[in-house]
Amino acid sequence: MRAPDFWSRDRSLLPTLLAPLAVAYAAAGRLRQVTTRPQRVPIPVICVGAATVGGAGKTPVALALGRHLAAAGYRAHFLTRGYGGRTAGPLRVDPARHDAASVGDEPLLLARAAPCWVARNRPAGARAAAAAGAEAIVMDDGFQNPTLAKDLALLVVDGTQGFGNGRVLPAGPLREPVDRALARADAVVLIGKDGAGLAPVLAGKPVLAARLVPDDSARVLAGRKLLAFAGIGRPEKFFESLRAIGAELAATAVFPDHHPYSAAELHRIFDRAERLGARLVTTAKDSVRLPPSLRAQVHAVDVRLEWADPAALDRLLAPILRRHATGRGAD
Numbered sequence: 001m002r003a004p005d006f007w008s009r010d011r012s013l014l015p016t017l018l019a020p021l022a023v024a025y026a027a028a029g030r031l032r033q034v035t036t037r038p039q040r041v042p043i044p045v046i047c048v049g050a051a052t053v054g055g056a057g058k059t060p061v062a063l064a065l066g067r068h069l070a071a072a073g074y075r076a077h078f079l080t081r082g083y084g085g086r087t088a089g090p091l092r093v094d095p096a097r098h099d100a101a102s103v104g105d106e107p108l109l110l111a112r113a114a115p116c117w118v119a120r121n122r123p124a125g126a127r128a129a130a131a132a133g134a135e136a137i138v139m140d141d142g143f144q145n146p147t148l149a150k151d152l153a154l155l156v157v158d159g160t161q162g163f164g165n166g167r168v169l170p171a172g173p174l175r176e177p178v179d180r181a182l183a184r185a186d187a188v189v190l191i192g193k194d195g196a197g198l199a200p201v202l203a204g205k206p207v208l209a210a211r212l213v214p215d216d217s218a219r220v221l222a223g224r225k226l227l228a229f230a231g232i233g234r235p236e237k238f239f240e241s242l243r244a245i246g247a248e249l250a251a252t253a254v255f256p257d258h259h260p261y262s263a264a265e266l267h268r269i270f271d272r273a274e275r276l277g278a279r280l281v282t283t284a285k286d287s288v289r290l291p292p293s294l295r296a297q298v299h300a301v302d303v304r305l306e307w308a309d310p311a312a313l314d315r316l317l318a319p320i321l322r323r324h325a326t327g328r329g330a331d
Contacts, residue, residue: 003054003233007164007173018171026168029144029176038149039123044136044324045079046317047150048189049143051181052164052173054257055233056156057191057305059106059285060212062140064305065154066114068313069136074321077134078110079125080141082118084258089119090128100289105258106140108288109302122148136321143184144175151320154208155185161234162196187316191305206316209308214241218301221281222246227273228281231259231289238283241303250278263291270297 006012015022046065050056062078069076082089085104093103093111100108103118110116115132119125126137126148143153157163164173175181178201182188187206190198218241225248230238235254242249253269255261273280280298282290287300307313 003173007167008161015165015167015171019167022168022171025170026177026180030180033144033146036146038146040149041123041126041130041137042324043126043130043134044151044320045126045139045148046136046152046154046320047139047142048154048156049139049141050156051143051175051178052158052161053169053175053233054173055161055237056158057189057212058156059109059140060303060305061154061156061189061191061210062110062138063113064210064307065138065313066110068310069138069317070114072317072321075133075135076114076138077129077132077136078107078114078116079122079129079137079139080104080107080110080116080118081120081122081145082107083141084260085118087118088121089117090121090125091118092116092128092132093118101260105285105288109284110140136324143181151323152316153184153186154189155181155187156189156191157198157202158234159190159192159198160195160237162198163201206312208312208316210305211308212237212241212303212305214245215302215304217299218242218245221279221299221301224248225250225276225278226281227251227253227269227276227278229253229255229269230283230286231255231257231261232283232285233257238301242281242301247281250276259286259289261286261290263294266290266294266298270294 006014048058048062066076082104085102087103093107093116095108095111107116107118117125117129163178168174188202189208191210222245239252282298284300284302
């Protein structure tokens, strides 16, 4: 689905009309939190989540954490539900065998960097990862899932979007009230500059500042005429990143998040690009959802997360990793 405009600006009657449903949604989430006993696994679990649906930047944060742990000498595995895929798991993702329809698009991106497990039952997935030699688990999403105990819970917030209109689904973009999410978060990862006036809301929480930057694959696009398309939470962020590197966007096309592209749909985009004399470009997340036979015709651009202060992340991770250090390295 695409986010309705009133989720970002509370200037219509709709959020008020939807308020009773939002109250019921929030209450159901709260009930699940207080009635579920989290299960523990013998390795640290670091959860990367968001209070809002779509576009906060959870997966780039998870990937950056995976790289950070690997640089520190830890075998980190990713764990995710596999949204959009049909596999229940636990299943270790193999990009050579699995596609987005079976495991989801984000697990394919994660599996390129480190072992990734898809599991709707998060504790079962965590146990499978531990049995396979993981020394730490980075859980992409699952902040609202209480079934697996978390050693560190990071709440990802987009500095521009913030918490939208501040209302819970379906009246707004929130999965739960902001105060409840912040109460369970050990720290906040703020991506980009604070353009939503978040400082007072986040006061009292450790804030890890970070930014998303296009990787080296984007350099060749500077000065090029492009037709850019994306089916992600906030496609305008992708388009702006292309403009920022000096690309000319002749046209853009927006699709719902996790959209499964058909060959016929893509051929229409290809024809439009040819008429415009533009090169086709999309995100790495969209690329894994393209039919394999057409994937090579579209330039895929990935993004990476850069920490403003990597030492601040080390300070958060150090006590957690020390608690789990006993017996580590015996193999």
